[in-house]
Amino acid sequence: MSFSGPKHYRVESARALKDRPSVRTSVTSATNTFNANREEAYSQIDSDLWRDWARDVKSHALTNLDQYLEQAETQLLANGAQVHWAETADDALGLLEEIVRDQGISTAVKAKSMLSEELGINEHLENLGVHVRETDLGEYIIQLIGEPPSHIVGPAIHRSLEDCQRLFHEQFGTPLDDGPDALAATAREALREEFLAADLGISGGNFLVAETGTVALIENEGNIRLSTSLPRVHIALVGIEKIVPRLEDVSGFVQLTSRAATGQPIGNFFSLIQGPKRDGEIDGPEEVHVILVDNGRTRLLADDKAWEALRCVRCGACLNICPVYRQTGGHPYGWTYSGPIGAIIAPGMLGIEEAMPLPYASSLCGACVDECPVRIPIPELLLHWREKAVEKGLTSAIESVGIKAYTKAAERPEIFRAAGNTLRHIPLEAGGRALPILSGWVKERSAPESSKKSFMQQWKEGIE
Amino acid sequence: MNVALFATCLGDQFYADACSDAVRLLRYAGVEVDVPQSQTCCGQPAYNAGRKPEAIRMAHQTLDTFDGADYVVLPSGSCAGMIRCFYPDLMNNDLERAQALADRTYELSHFLVEVLGVHHLGSGLMGKRIAYHHSCHALRELGVCNQPISLLKNCGAEIVTWEADEECCGFGGLFSTKLPEVSAAMADRKLDTLPDIDFVTSTDGGCLLQLSGRGNRRRLSVQFRHLASVLWEGVGL
Numbered sequence: 001m002s003f004s005g006p007k008h009y010r011v012e013s014a015r016a017l018k019d020r021p022s023v024r025t026s027v028t029s030a031t032n033t034f035n036a037n038r039e040e041a042y043s044q045i046d047s048d049l050w051r052d053w054a055r056d057v058k059s060h061a062l063t064n065l066d067q068y069l070e071q072a073e074t075q076l077l078a079n080g081a082q083v084h085w086a087e088t089a090d091d092a093l094g095l096l097e098e099i100v101r102d103q104g105i106s107t108a109v110k111a112k113s114m115l116s117e118e119l120g121i122n123e124h125l126e127n128l129g130v131h132v133r134e135t136d137l138g139e140y141i142i143q144l145i146g147e148p149p150s151h152i153v154g155p156a157i158h159r160s161l162e163d164c165q166r167l168f169h170e171q172f173g174t175p176l177d178d179g180p181d182a183l184a185a186t187a188r189e190a191l192r193e194e195f196l197a198a199d200l201g202i203s204g205g206n207f208l209v210a211e212t213g214t215v216a217l218i219e220n221e222g223n224i225r226l227s228t229s230l231p232r233v234h235i236a237l238v239g240i241e242k243i244v245p246r247l248e249d250v251s252g253f254v255q256l257t258s259r260a261a262t263g264q265p266i267g268n269f270f271s272l273i274q275g276p277k278r279d280g281e282i283d284g285p286e287e288v289h290v291i292l293v294d295n296g297r298t299r300l301l302a303d304d305k306a307w308e309a310l311r312c313v314r315c316g317a318c319l320n321i322c323p324v325y326r327q328t329g330g331h332p333y334g335w336t337y338s339g340p341i342g343a344i345i346a347p348g349m350l351g352i353e354e355a356m357p358l359p360y361a362s363s364l365c366g367a368c369v370d371e372c373p374v375r376i377p378i379p380e381l382l383l384h385w386r387e388k389a390v391e392k393g394l395t396s397a398i399e400s401v402g403i404k405a406y407t408k409a410a411e412r413p414e415i416f417r418a419a420g421n422t423l424r425h426i427p428l429e430a431g432g433r434a435l436p437i438l439s440g441w442v443k444e445r446s447a448p449e450s451s452k453k454s455f456m457q458q459w460k461e462g463i464e
Numbered sequence: 465m466n467v468a469l470f471a472t473c474l475g476d477q478f479y480a481d482a483c484s485d486a487v488r489l490l491r492y493a494g495v496e497v498d499v500p501q502s503q504t505c506c507g508q509p510a511y512n513a514g515r516k517p518e519a520i521r522m523a524h525q526t527l528d529t530f531d532g533a534d535y536v537v538l539p540s541g542s543c544a545g546m547i548r549c550f551y552p553d554l555m556n557n558d559l560e561r562a563q564a565l566a567d568r569t570y571e572l573s574h575f576l577v578e579v580l581g582v583h584h585l586g587s588g589l590m591g592k593r594i595a596y597h598h599s600c601h602a603l604r605e606l607g608v609c610n611q612p613i614s615l616l617k618n619c620g621a622e623i624v625t626w627e628a629d630e631e632c633c634g635f636g637g638l639f640s641t642k643l644p645e646v647s648a649a650m651a652d653r654k655l656d657t658l659p660d661i662d663f664v665t666s667t668d669g670g671c672l673l674q675l676s677g678r679g680n681r682r683r684l685s686v687q688f689r690h691l692a693s694v695l696w697e698g699v700g701l
């Protein structure tokens with residue numbers, strides 16, 4: 001299975017609910033845990049103050065992006081790393097291909113990276129004859145199943161323990177009742193061989209420090225540390241929005257991101273990578289390549305409102321709290337980034353036409369905005385993209401006519417009330433079939449009981 | 465003190481009795497209630513659909529309607545939130561009036577507690593076990609959280625712990641008809657986590673329509689009642 005774009009969201013979300021109810025159960029349970037942990041972790045610090053700080057640092061970096069990116073490049077080169085710029089996904093894949101050919105790479109291990117998912121790295125490398133192995137446990141599971149991730153932080157959260165037990169039983173012949181620890185031990189053993197054999201390690205980057213040319217990576221499993229230090233070549237794919245000005249900033253972000261993502265004070269492992277191993281050093285790659293990727297980010301940056309979404313640190317907190325995301329997990333969204341953050345960066349990165357109907361995949365409940373560690377005004381940006389969608393004529397004609405008629409009536413109180421008093425008595429089950437706007441209502445719900453007398457009638461008759 | 469009641473479009477048609485109970489409550493609390501006849505819709509459906517020009521027209525209609533009132537009170541957190549949070553930005557060509565309206569607009573329980581200082585209505589809810597649904601806009605846009613709960617408790621009700629009480633019911637206006645399957649699943653999450661209670665109450669008719677519509681479709685026996693009616697019962701007259 002691979003992503004086919006957001007346009008099938010309605011059908012795919014309905015299908016997920018109908019055909020795979022276990023996804024809803026798994027996602028709800030996992031996100032409940034994430035939410036409880038984050039709440040506890042936020043409560044231990046002055047989270048409002050931290051989030052203001054994080055918002056300001058990120059906004060400053062994005063406002064001076066060109067300058068900081070050049071500074072980062074200079075520092076990376078001085079550290080002995082090689083720097084490449086990729087404007088598009090194809091550019092990034094081309095650069096990757098060049099390195100793979102130059103270095104005669106045949107096996108690669110991958111640390112979890114959403115950017116690598118966005119670019120379609122695995123498929124490309126397989127086509128080049130490179131054996132690619134995901135080494136994050138969740139990514140490993142879905143690679144074996146053949147699925148894309150359904151969550152930014154927990155790629156396999158849509159899968160139940162039973163799913164994993166069956167998968168490992170089929171793959172490795174483990175007992176069907178193996179618990180999580182035993183399953184992880186099995187994966188660990190299989191992956192250890194792959195780490196030792198690989199000549200390329202691929203990672204993303206949580207932060208890129210301009211003043212020192214440092215790629216910062218947060219993780220829990222140690223697989224990123226191994227992927228970036230064992231193979232002789234390391235490629236870090238880093239989105240250009242990941243820049244922060246100073247090394248000191250990272251010390252704040254690693255803590256805040258960990259708290260927001262998993263509720264930990266800090267991830268179990270934290271790597272700061274500056275370049276290849278130096279003379280006299282025993283460990284580390286011989287070559288470090290940093291590929292700086294745009295792929296729609298400057299397009300999003302150019303939007304006078306939605307640029308704020310580029311502050312995102314990919315913690316997944318907005319997915320975890322989102323009641324819409326929680327029903328289906330990430331797959332129905334049709335591209336790499338799902339949930340509220342996916343819905344607000346898709347129109348900027350892919351274009352609003354390609355991103356429809358994701359800006360509408362929200363009830364605007366606003367729960368996400370209270371959790372975002374970098375204070376992205378998510379509901380505001382959803383509304384912003386809805387406005388753009390209307391301007392471009394991407395919403396239904398019936399809705400447009402309906403709202404225009406409704407507005408006209410609302411400006412004439414007597415007509416508005418007469419219409420309401422008439423429509424109220426039409427049985428919705430019957431009317432619903434005729435009116436597309438109501439057919440959605442009666443599809444899943446009984447028609448509401450309307451009042452026998454409207455309030456205005458009661459008011460006129462006198463309220464005792 | 466002159467209070468104008470904004471019944472809202474859903475309130476007028478679907479929660480008419482609750483709107484009348486809101487009038488009774490306000491009178492009981494000692495204020496004079498007016499219902500301006502030119503009120504229609506706050507414009508939220510258009511605003512949330514991304515149709516600002518239409519929303520602005522309805523906002524102006526509402527602004528003109530309630531210009532003279534000391535306070536505007538709504539038996540809805542969602543429509544009150546629309547006026548309080550979004551009108552000033554929508555009508556920046558008439559900012560002073562829009563801001564003034566925003567500043568004196570309240571959801572019903574918010575108004576009773578914060579403006580009138582009413583904390584004890586009566587003891588008409590003795591022994592009732594109630595689940596309170598926090599509607600998203602009351603909770604997050606207006607910060608209405610403890611006011612309805614304390615009013616209900618002070619009438620003798622027991623507010624039963626409900627793990628999903630702050631989660632969205634899945635209504636979201638047009639969202640409920642655009643994405644009915646996800647919307648229904650959201651309602652199911654609420655319904656499936658309900659504790660043993662006499663009824664569910666909330667200050668927003670939209671949420672109650674959604675939850676009761678889904679509950680009825682699933683033939684659940686849960687009752688859903690608007691906060692205004694429950695509080696009026698709480699007065700115990």
